[in-house]
Amino acid sequence: MNEYVRTDGDNEVLVLERSFDHPPAKVWRALTEPEQLAQWFPASMTVELAVGAKITFSFGPEDDPQDGEVTACDPPRTFAYSWGSEHLRWELEPDGDGCKLTLTQTFQDRPAAASYAAGWHGCFVYLALVVDGQQPFGADGDASLDHTMTPDLKSSHEEWIVKLGLDAGTVDGEEARYERQLVQGPLDVWEVLSGGTVVSVGGAVPAGFLPAGVQVGPILVAEPPDVLATAEVRWTMREGNGGARLVVTHAGGDDKALAQWRAHLEALAARLV
Secondary structure, three states, rough: OOOOOEOOOEEEEEEEEEOOOOOHHHHHHHHOOHHHHHHOOOEEEEEEOOOEEEEEEEEOOOOEEEEEEEEEOOOOEEEEEEEOEEEEEEEEEEEEOOOEEEEEEEEEHHHHHHHHHHHHHHHHHHHHHOOOOOOOOOOOOHHHHOOOOOHHHHHHHHOOOOOOOOOOOEEEOOOOEEEEEEOOOHHHHHHHHHOOOOOOOOOOOHHHHOOOOOOOOOOEEEHHHHHHHHHEEEEEEEOOOOOOOEEEEEEOOHHHHHHHHHHHHHHHHHHHO
């Protein structure tokens, strides 16, 4: 399947495809009818099938609902809507006795693309069951209950990092920069990087933070689990889509340094799965 992420101005566009042995009209019902959506979609969704209609998304009674708006509705071909700052477009086209589904998701945070792709492909597993006439979550349905970072989803996330080309990093002028979405939270990632040792200003950077061959001076900033910095390298972490977003910047870093960071952070990601 032709699945990729591309940049369009200030936006990132993720395109995912899936084939079904069912006609478009049957898959359309799974994309739009509440009782079927509850069996596979990652949030509860209340919607009127009309352009301009408001949509409400909810992940449960303890979470604030999110809003959206229908931007296209052409049964059984196209269904599109905003979801907060993002936009989803579902397109169905006949393909022999079945059909092809194309999901186009528009957003602005490129490193999050692997999390989105892994999550949607997890949803597609349930969607296929629903289209086949099954109820994977029972009569009441609640797909959101099963949408956590399971081991399979974590492994899929790492595969999508590579498939979508999100593991490259950049060298700009005299700075190497590597940004990586991870599948564990900042506290867990910091624990792995630090090896459980106390990190403080003036001390040495724990070995877990550094690739082999990269040497740095003493710690200048230590704010676990958000920031660690020396004169040469700065590590920052925040909550990202499904786990910590780690950014490493290496002053004076070149292509060789970037390759070292890439290998080091790939090994870190593998330890977190």
